[in-house]
Amino acid sequence: METNCIKSSILIVDDEPYNLKILNELLRTDYSIRVATNGERALEIVMSDNPPDLVLLDVIMPGIDGYEVCQRLKADTNTHDIPVIFITSKTDERDEIRGFETGAVDYVTKPFRPIVVQARVRTHIDLKRKSKLLENQSLRDGLTGVSNRRRFNEYIEIAWNCACRDSSPLSIIIIDIDHFKLYNDTYGHQEGDSCLITVANTLESLIRRKIDLLARYGGEEFCCILPKTESDGACNVALQFQNKIIDLKIPHIASSTHSCVSISQGVATVVPSQDSSPEELIKMADEALYKAKNSGRNRFCTY
Numbered sequence: 001m002e003t004n005c006i007k008s009s010i011l012i013v014d015d016e017p018y019n020l021k022i023l024n025e026l027l028r029t030d031y032s033i034r035v036a037t038n039g040e041r042a043l044e045i046v047m048s049d050n051p052p053d054l055v056l057l058d059v060i061m062p063g064i065d066g067y068e069v070c071q072r073l074k075a076d077t078n079t080h081d082i083p084v085i086f087i088t089s090k091t092d093e094r095d096e097i098r099g100f101e102t103g104a105v106d107y108v109t110k111p112f113r114p115i116v117v118q119a120r121v122r123t124h125i126d127l128k129r130k131s132k133l134l135e136n137q138s139l140r141d142g143l144t145g146v147s148n149r150r151r152f153n154e155y156i157e158i159a160w161n162c163a164c165r166d167s168s169p170l171s172i173i174i175i176d177i178d179h180f181k182l183y184n185d186t187y188g189h190q191e192g193d194s195c196l197i198t199v200a201n202t203l204e205s206l207i208r209r210k211i212d213l214l215a216r217y218g219g220e221e222f223c224c225i226l227p228k229t230e231s232d233g234a235c236n237v238a239l240q241f242q243n244k245i246i247d248l249k250i251p252h253i254a255s256s257t258h259s260c261v262s263i264s265q266g267v268a269t270v271v272p273s274q275d276s277s278p279e280e281l282i283k284m285a286d287e288a289l290y291k292a293k294n295s296g297r298n299r300f301c302t303y
């Protein structure tokens, strides 16, 4: 099923079964609905592996009230993006202020008009979808579609800290297309762009684990982050990259290395510690890349 065919999901939280029934009837044709009659159950559902896209939240409930549910969702990085709309009979301005202060995006008072609830839910579902799309786009390289430098910087920090915590090896590979400037000069920039796209997609197709990341690092340079990977494992990946790019047989008549487009790679591995930094690992891989370039290209070297 296409992603855009899947209905957005809404969690309705209210201790009054009658309210749940009305809201469910109002929204169920356009959304997939789950319900909870108390704050504890609401938190369970939102914190689960399958959280809703939006929460319609009653304020007054026995046990954990709506304000607290909202506060807890907003305090947790896994759930703080989920929009919360309060739907309540509390009409005092101070109550509304409190609702917004806890992080709600909207506030609907009971008795509600169906069209108002429908319109506000639709607005916030759309907003969330768009901001998610934007966030996703801001981390992708515009030309090749693989992760961009920004995402690389973000992820190397995450991988570094994880590796520090569990003393596991972290490897990176810097990949550079051989004689790429000559390629552009010979075939033109459009062909150059299409070469970059093909190489990027080919490299990414060889990434099998979810924790690995391939990013466009700059011009014709890519970088691959391989957490929990020893040097041998990283060399294995580099070898696959090298062979697969040659297998593409993209003609490169100006190259003194090979008749087709080839890559040079630098591989570096460390078990990170607090007194070193990701920059050092990148520098090591850069030096190894330099070595690969100086010893004939179309190969990888380790630091």
Ligand SMILES: [Mg+2]
Pocket (backbone or CB within 6 Å): 014, 015, 016, 058, 059, 060, 061
């Ligand atoms: Mg209530």
